[in-house]
Amino acid sequence: MIGSPDCYGHHVRETGYIDNGCDHGNRVSILEVKSTEDQIVVILLQESYTTLTGSYVTFAPVEASTLDMILNGGSPENVPISPSRFSILPDGPKGNERSTGSLVTMAFQILDTASSATYIPPDSVATIFKLVMDTAECIKEQEQYSPVLSNMVSKAKVLGVLSTQAQGDYNGAMQVMAVKFHASSPLVPNRKCYLARYSRRLNNNAWGVVDVSLQSLFPNPLTRYRRRPSGCLIERFRDGLCKVTRVEHCEVDNSSVPEVCRYFVTSGQAYGAKQWLSTLVRQHERLTHIRVRRDPKLQLSTGEANLLILADQMMRNFWRNLSFSRKNRWMLVSLSDAENIHKAIIRFVKEKEGRCPGPALVMAATIRIPASARRIFNFLQDENSRSKWDILSHGHVVQQTRSISNGCVPGNHVSILEVKSPEDPDRTVKTLLQESFSTSACSYVTFAPVEASSINMILNGGDSDNVPVMPSGFSILPDGLTGDEVSLMTIIFQILDSAASPMCFPAHSVYSMYKVITETAKAITAGVVDPYNMG
Numbered sequence: 192m193i194g195s196p197d198c199y200g201h202h203v204r205e206t207g208y209i210d211n212g213c214d215h216g217n218r219v220s221i222l223e224v225k226s227t228e229d230q231i232v233v234i235l236l237q238e239s240y241t242t243l244t245g246s247y248v249t250f251a252p253v254e255a256s257t258l259d260m261i262l263n264g265g266s267p268e269n270v271p272i273s274p275s276r277f278s279i280l281p282d283g284p285k286g287n288e289r290s291t292g293s294l295v296t297m298a299f300q301i302l303d304t305a306s307s308a309t310y311i312p313p314d315s316v317a318t319i320f321k322l323v324m325d326t327a328e329c330i331k332e333q334e335q336y337s338p339v340l341s342n343m344v345s346k347a348k349v350l351g352v353l354s355t356q357a358q359g360d361y362n363g364a365m366q367v368m369a370v371k372f373h374a375s376s377p378l379v380p381n382r383k384c385y386l387a388r389y390s391r392r393l394n395n396n397a398w399g400v401v402d403v404s405l406q407s408l409f410p411n412p413l414t415r416y417r418r419r420p421s422g423c424l425i426e427r428f429r430d431g432l433c434k435v436t437r438v439e440h441c442e443v444d445n446s447s448v449p450e451v452c453r454y455f456v457t458s459g460q461a462y463g464a465k466q467w468l469s470t471l472v473r474q475h476e477r478l479t480h481i482r483v484r485r486d487p488k489l490q491l492s493t494g495e496a497n498l499l500i501l502a503d504q505m506m507r508n509f510w511r512n513l514s515f516s517r518k519n520r521w522m523l524v525s526l527s528d529a530e531n532i533h534k535a536i537i538r539f540v541k542e543k544e545g546r547c548p549g550p551a552l553v554m555a556a557t558i559r560i561p562a563s564a565r566r567i568f569n570f571l572q573d574e575n576s577r578s579k580w581d582i583l584s585h586g587h588v589v590q591q592t593r594s595i596s597n598g599c600v601p602g603n604h605v606s607i608l609e610v611k612s613p614e615d616p617d618r619t620v621k622t623l624l625q626e627s628f629s630t631s632a633c634s635y636v637t638f639a640p641v642e643a644s645s646i647n648m649i650l651n652g653g654d655s656d657n658v659p660v661m662p663s664g665f666s667i668l669p670d671g672l673t674g675d676e677v678s679l680m681t682i683i684f685q686i687l688d689s690a691a692s693p694m695c696f697p698a699h700s701v702y703s704m705y706k707v708i709t710e711t712a713k714a715i716t717a718g719v720v721d722p723y724n725m726g
Contacts, residue, residue: 202601212240221258222250234258236272249276279465340470341507342635343462345371345381345514353387362392367405373514374461375633375666376557376681377521377536378449381514382416382441382462396427415444423467435471437464449534451557454672455679460632469632476598494650495595501641501655502605502626509637509662512540512553512683522696524554524705535705539693540685548659550691554704557681558712562719564667564678568634570719571665572602572627580714582707584610587620593650603628607646608638622646624660637664661685680715682708 208220222235236258237250251274261267346369353365365387372382385405393399401422406414419440426434439462448456455461491499521536535556540547560567570576577589593607608623624646625638639660649655663684670677684707688700 211238217241231255246279247276249274251275340467341510342375342470342633343372343466345373345511347371350385361390363390365389371514372462373510374452374456375513375668376452376455376679377513377555378534378557378681379452379456379461380415380447382443384416384418386418388422398425399423400425415447417442435468437467437471439464439467451534451559452679455668455670458672460668466632469630473598473628473630476603491595492650493652497649497653497655498593498607498624498646499595499597499605501649501658501660502624504655505624505639505660505662506626506635506637508547508660509635509664509683512555512662512685513666513681520693521555524701535708537696537701537704539691539696541693547661547687549687550689551661551685551687552691552696552700552704553683553685554701554708555681555683556708556712557679558716559670560678560680560716560719561676562678562716563676564634564669565629566719567665567667567678567680567715568627568629568636569602570715571636571667572625574606574608576718577608579718580711582710582714583621586613587611588613588616598628600629619643632668634667635664636667637662639663661687680712682711684708684711 202225204223204225206221206223208218210218212218217240218238220237220239222237224232224235233252234255235250236253237248239248240246251272253270253272257270261270348369349366350369351367353367367385368388369385370383373379374381386402387405389401391399399422401420402418403420404416404418406417419442421438421440423438424434424436426436439459441462445453445456452461460466521538524535524537535554537552537554540551540553571580574589574591578584578587581589588611590609590611591606592609594604595606596604598604605624605626608625610620610623612618612620621640622643623638624641625636627636628634639662641658641660645658649658665683666681668679668681670679684704686700686704688697690697691700
């Protein structure tokens, strides 16, 4: 089951399938979840299909003996089953660039023999209900809203409260907020709006949170984005199911979005409901996998917990660099031999911004690669592949010395990488902190050089608050326009430069960064499209 602690750190393999439609992906599958010792943890029966009106993925755990009985001709009529499901439905007319959105519904089910019609043990729905209640709180509370959803929310500020109940109770509260949303590429403009957010407890087991742009009440011809009624409905049911429904509905002018990202934005993949729900599931994985450890042997040490805090700060800085706004002013890089990347952009980072130890430059480029997002993610997060694409590690040996899993998907972890000298394997040239994770909507691989002494201090229980991090990395997104086998990859590269200023980007630094990005892009493309030519 998605979100089950029993799946974390394990591998999922499809052992068989039966096509049940013409569309690619319309099939009934048998999935085995195996432990690192190659022991079967759970077997899932899954059906996925797409119609003209929507797409659906339904899955349920089954006993191995039951599956063998059915495959040998037995009747499935009396087999108990507890299905969970995703449904993905379009919202609004296709092809209309001024109205994008999607409606994604998740339904999760947990079997609990202690449940009854009048009583549900709290632990039986803890992993799901804690998720949605935490999510409801973070959506209602502005201090949590931006940090928890920092891969999509650049800034959120409450300007006033029009109505409220008792202090700390958001039931019936209406807040006036200024919010900025950003996508996973700095080529895509941010979306900024002033909105009214209304929160309501519908009953003991349901919350509703609705946003609507105030620009709808005070029209302005210069407004490029209006948030029409959007939000989420969070419901808990007595049979153990919990359903989260997210609706994203907006009116937006996408004329300034570059061609390479146009379909990614207009299809709703950049800002749609799927992105919101994949973020929600991701936060659930982190909460469950890191904080809700049932096995005392798996408890995190203080040092590992502090390392995760530093990695979280690194990811927030990375997403800050991804955003496009008046504060993050990007400039187009114009080079005479810029033939490998059609558009690269650069910006200045002031000292201490996001723990930056000095003035720095950040360069970014978004390219299209003819490979699946999953294949690119696997290639980038694997330390054994790093020397193939990281030109600063060419000829060196890269070793993973520590890994902390923080999700169900293989490759979702925080790790420490040591780059060793080829002449002296005992000498560490540099140490990197890396976080990689993949969701149903996007994938990220982010890393930053950190002093070995700082890593040792943190792992021994020291505070990570004053450790500087300068993240570089990748966001990987399905192209959407040409199918699953083409992806959009954004490369972010950051360097310190004491001579840089908001009005001056030293030419040698710009050229060096551009060279790193172009060579990295070529190496990654070669590695995932034709790995046999990598040498």
